[in-house]
Amino acid sequence: MWQSYIKHFKNYLRLERSFSDNSIQAYIRDIEKLVEYLELSKTNVGPREVQEENLLAFLKYISELGLAAHTQARMLSGIKAFYRYMLLENEIQEDPTELIDAPRLPRKLPDVLSYEDIEQIIEVIDHSTPEGTRNRAIIETLYSTGLRVSELVDLQLTNCQFDIGFIRVLGKGDKMRLVPIGHDAIKYINLYLEHVRRDMPIQKGSEDIVFLNRRGKQLTRVMIFLIIKDAAEKAGIHKKVSPHTFRHSFATHLVEGGASLRAVQEMLGHESITTTEIYTHLDREYLRQIITEFHPRG
Numbered sequence: 001m002w003q004s005y006i007k008h009f010k011n012y013l014r015l016e017r018s019f020s021d022n023s024i025q026a027y028i029r030d031i032e033k034l035v036e037y038l039e040l041s042k043t044n045v046g047p048r049e050v051q052e053e054n055l056l057a058f059l060k061y062i063s064e065l066g067l068a069a070h071t072q073a074r075m076l077s078g079i080k081a082f083y084r085y086m087l088l089e090n091e092i093q094e095d096p097t098e099l100i101d102a103p104r105l106p107r108k109l110p111d112v113l114s115y116e117d118i119e120q121i122i123e124v125i126d127h128s129t130p131e132g133t134r135n136r137a138i139i140e141t142l143y144s145t146g147l148r149v150s151e152l153v154d155l156q157l158t159n160c161q162f163d164i165g166f167i168r169v170l171g172k173g174d175k176m177r178l179v180p181i182g183h184d185a186i187k188y189i190n191l192y193l194e195h196v197r198r199d200m201p202i203q204k205g206s207e208d209i210v211f212l213n214r215r216g217k218q219l220t221r222v223m224i225f226l227i228i229k230d231a232a233e234k235a236g237i238h239k240k241v242s243p244h245t246f247r248h249s250f251a252t253h254l255v256e257g258g259a260s261l262r263a264v265q266e267m268l269g270h271e272s273i274t275t276t277e278i279y280t281h282l283d284r285e286y287l288r289q290i291i292t293e294f295h296p297r298g
Contacts, residue, residue, distance in 0.1 A: 001046040002035050009085050029258060030078025034058055036261050047086065052096045055079065059100070065265060066251040068112035076100065111239035113249045115296045118143055120235040130196040131214070135227050137185070137192040138211055142228075142243055144185035144297060145169075146250035146268050149221050149243040156208045157193075162186045165288050171269040179267050180288040184297045250295075257294035263287060 010028055013019045019027070037058045038045060045054065062072055080097040087095050113121075122139060126132040142152060151169050159168035165186070166178045189210070202216040209218045224243050232241035239245070247268070254264050267287060 142246035
């Protein structure tokens, strides 16, 4: 139903608008993300039947997924271009995007770090100290997995399945999920475990916790905030940076790279967008492939 229209839109961009291949691919990805959302939400409408409320629901969904505001605006721009084309070709009589503006997005999202920002933050960490080795592992983990700060501080050694490239995460509502973790994060966690944590006097109750303070006790959420804030300031990042910023960056970079909305939703531990349907978990190998293929540090 959609593919024929998308194909003709692609030809229009190439032949009549003379867009570059990269630009064309970006426009097509924007339309495909809308189609994916409509399928996930069981909204069985074709391109000619899409209404303004369908598009507003899509924007609300990608906002709640944690995508950067600029990514939301760019996706809306691609969808607007598609419907201008549909209007031009007399496929529709009214443009459903006409009254939708980017500033009307449901909520303002925190700043999202670019990949260059993240590399700058990593570069200022002093790896010669035990705390620096630990902090590098923490930052790599946050960016590689999109964990909430509470999930990070509660991460347990027995839930780290590095041999298959996954960690088990206890999320909201005590729901356990499997999250793929990239090679870089595994590398730096293992360095921390082997060269720092192994030689620490670990306090009772923290024996299975991955990240500990210098006294061998579980880190607090506040401590993670301070670690992130200090590293960002030293790197000269003039954005409001928190552990949650890495979660938004994780989601944004995956979707901008081409990952499916549903795969990102699964890894973040969000509920299904179809409230009446029991959520069917995606294949583990597929999730690991998403990280490997689309994550900058996969």
